[in-house]
Amino acid sequence: VQLQAFGGGLAQAGGSLRLSCAASSGTISSITINGVDWYRQAPGKERELVATVGLGGTTNYAASVKGRCTISRDGAKNTVYLQMNSLKPEDTAAYYCSADLAYNTNDGAPVQERAWGQGTQVTVSS
Numbered sequence: 001v002q003l004q005a006f007g008g009g010l011a012q013a014g015g016s017l018r019l020s021c022a023a024s025s026g027t028i029s030s031i032t033i034n035g036v037d038w039y040r041q042a043p044g045k046e047r048e049l050v051a052t053v054g055l056g057g058t059t060n061y062a063a064s065v066k067g068r069c070t071i072s073r074d075g076a077k078n079t080v081y082l083q084m085n086s087l088k089p090e091d092t093a094a095y096y097c098s099a100d101l102a103y104n105t106n107d108g109a110p111v112q113e114r115a116w117g118q119g120t121q122v123t124v125s126s
Contacts, residue, residue, distance in 0.1 A: 008120035021097030
């Protein structure tokens with residue numbers, strides 16, 4: 001089971017991007033995605049927690065993105081989105097998603113794990 005983050009790219013200040021975080025199940029028949037976090041890390045800076053969404057849909061945002069970003073989830077697609085609007089140059093960073101996953105292996109063994117997706121780069125030009 002893997003998480004894949006995608007949707008980054010180059011945008012102008014004031015523009016928008018939508019990042020996606022999807023769980024690929026391979027041969028696993030069913031995955032439950034519990035809490036999901038989006039982080040970002042800019043060169044030379046510490047990793048920052050940007051947004052979180054719980055299984056029930058409760059959301060939280062960093063002050064730096066509140067009002068400009070929306071985190072949402074599509075359970076049917078096992079995908080979580082981060083809609084980013086009114087982008088600023090300081091939003092430039094590699095964005096990572098992380099999630100608590102629960103599933104059964106093909107042998108029926110229950111697994112709960114914290115998974116990370118690879119980063120997707122967001123670059124905002126002024």
